[in-house]
Amino acid sequence: MKTLKIIKIGGNIIDDADELNYFLKGFSKLKGLKILVHGGGKSATALANKLGVDAKMIDGRRITDTETLDIVTMTYAGKINKTIVAQLQANDCNALGLSGADGNTILAEKRPVKNIDYGFAGDVVKVNTGVLKLLITNNIILVFCALTHNGNGQLLNTNADTIAAELAIAFAKDYYVELYYCFEKNGLLKDVTDNDSVIPFIDTKTYNSLIADGVITDGMLPKLNNCFYALKHQVSKVCIGKAEMLFNSNSKFTTIQE
């Protein structure tokens, strides 16, 4: 089976023109099949502020009312996605940007209202890989933004980490999938104040003990849950760390194993 790298980038790269430029140059040169997934929450919040719309967050999750859905759609699928695609094209990387509505690639359902009404937030139901494989096998590099749809005309705001995990799982039947979560730290840190205290490998057992010891706290929990979720569904390899882990064999990062 061929290897397919699925790489998720977040605000630390997207919101800094130099960082983004550096990352996209490196990404373009990466050998083999690859898909890029991007968030853009900080840019969406900045636009909301300019428009006088309150960005409502609960536990780090955005409450997506109608106005906020417009804002994230404009930011993620418009500004960020097309900026990335155009810059990849400049690096001879034939990129094509997608939301989950495009080609019906990612179907989701509106998150059920329990204690919190997240509004137009989507939980992924199904990834349709047909069109995606057609494009991948024709040397197109897919760039996914963090939007899905429900099949009934409703766009849904969907966590980019989750989209990356769900894409990785959907492709695991056909490819040896490596999932890379790029963020601002060198990896999972034993001491959150020491960026050199990277834990090189964790498995389910060490994961549970790290939670018990308070090393893994709120911010990292959903990210690591996505990692283990992917591994449980036949994704071959999951790594978290700085984007450099993709380009520089000497860099530190954390590999997550089952």
Next chain:
Amino acid sequence: MKTLKIIKIGGNIIDDADELNYFLKGFSKLKGLKILVHGGGKSATALANKLGVDAKMIDGRRITDTETLDIVTMTYAGKINKTIVAQLQANDCNALGLSGADGNTILAEKRPVKNIDYGFAGDVVKVNTGVLKLLITNNIILVFCALTHNGNGQLLNTNADTIAAELAIAFAKDYYVELYYCFEKNGLLKDVTDNDSVIPFIDTKTYNSLIADGVITDGMLPKLNNCFYALKHQVSKVCIGKAEMLFNSNSKFTTIQE
């Protein structure tokens, strides 16, 4: 050769939720191969107003400074394109939205500065149909927004009528291309105050005499120039009128012939 319909819609449909819904239902049911191209100028101006950015227009053309490019990118490629794609999906039409940067499909160059500096406005240089044909032949319905790129990382704001004409011309080698410009009037009107005074056919000769008689004025000139430009480059058929011309054989519209 198979027939490919290229259909351009503008503000009168895009800016009215009911009109858009009605149009997209009809578009979904249209038999045969089809591509949708949309503008969105009024929505972009509305967002510019909300953000306190002056929408600068000269002779109906937008002056695209950096802030305005962000606004049109968010509006065209984000909000409008993804809303249309999601609604088409709800009508069992497997739509996929694109800018000209996606898949390097429409290359343009920044319009040279002569008397007026249009800013980041693009004049189309080349349409690459390879990826588009791959998608079309796999039953994907393409939805183009009015953005292109220059291949060096710069997105460019490009007139949607022009994009429709350039796509039509690029596909004319492989398909019998019909180009439909949908706008708020029933067609080219002999008397601009009488929506029933549709001129059913015009050719180059009648076109020139209509200009001389003052029937074709500023607003219609660029649209009709696009029509004749397309016909001169092997596009088989060009029609202008209300979107109903696509769905209702009794409706009036103007067919342009060479």
